Amino acid sequence: MHFGATLRLLRVDAGVSLRALAQKIGVSSAYLSRVENGHDQAPTPDRLIAIARALDLPPTLLIDLAQRVSPFVARYLEDVPSASFLFLEIARRKLNAAQLARVHAFLDAEFPAWGAASAPAVPRLHELLTPERVILKLSCSYLGDAIDLAATRLAGAAPGLHATTLAAEIRERERESPTGVGHGVAVPHALVPELEPVAALVTLARPLHVPTPDDLPLQVLLVIVGGGRAPLEMLARAARLATPGTVAELCQATTPEAALARVRHVESEFG
Structure with a gap:
């Protein structure tokens, strides 16, 4: 997963400018731009926590996406040494x-x-999907074709939505700022606050060569529509699918059920 591209996706959908976010966390906009474009490493855990709070996201989720868990845990163990016994017990039991x-x-x-404390639970990705909304090995030459087909499946799941209108909204969001998060994964979406979220998963028969943050062609699309509870958190969770192993397994899946099982497995690994 490309952390910088994921951060930009979340920031844009939160409606926060680059300069505003940089001011909130006490860094320069030039530095934050370099992070979003992959020229600098992900920020330190302290800054990730500040970013998460500015975007109203769980701090541990951003720390996990940035693969900064080890320094975050190390600092916690320095502050609370007795916590190491709990980690040892988990390891000893091989959970x-x-x-x-x-x-x-x-x-x-x-x-x-x-x-x-008072926020309702955010739905898991696999809860947004159904076998009918998993499209495997789609042959297409343009990203818009995949979005159109996904929109057709999604419109059938949400009363009052029209596929053509929905596809146009998703494509417009994609033009505003591409949603590729690396390793061949993109998260095209249309955030509709009053609509409970639904999603469609698309794997491509042939990779699509479009601009991506790591220059790898697109192979998997997770198309999300709606908002409901914590839409940014759903997008952040979707970025967890952007690993070589997960992309390979999704592209090799021969049934919707197998693809859904892989999504559930990824979510169970992260909790």
Whole structure:
């Protein structure tokens, strides 16, 4: 995943200018631009926390996306040395992804994260998808063709939505700022606050050579429509699909159910 492109996607959809975000976190707009364009590394955990709060996102989600978990954890262990015993117990028991998800659910229930105490749960990506909205090995020459087909499937899931209008809104958002997040993944979307979110997953038979943050052609599209609860968090979670292994498995899937299982697996790994 290209962190800078993901950050730009989230910032644009939050309606925050580059200069405004830079001022909020105490850095120059030139520095933040370099981060978004991949010329500088992801910010430190402290700055990531400031960015998350400015965008109303869970701080740990941005830290995870930036792969800054280790320094974040190291600093926490310096402040609370006794926490190392809990990590050791988890390692000693060799908890798997499903068991860690249960631990994570307990922590969320007993000790809500910052900003989550009164907020309703944000739906998982696999909850936004159905087999009917998973399109595998689509042959197309233009990104607009894939968006049009996804919009047709999505319009059928949301009463009152018209496929042509929906496709036009998604394409307009894509023109405003491309939604590629790296490793062949893009997240075209139209945020409609009053609409509960739905999504369509598209894998391509042949990679599409369009401008991307890491110059890798597009292979997977996760098209999201709606808003409801915490739409930016859904987009951030979608960026987790942008890894070589996940993209390869999604593109190799021969049934919608297999593709959905991979999405669920990715989400179970992160909790």
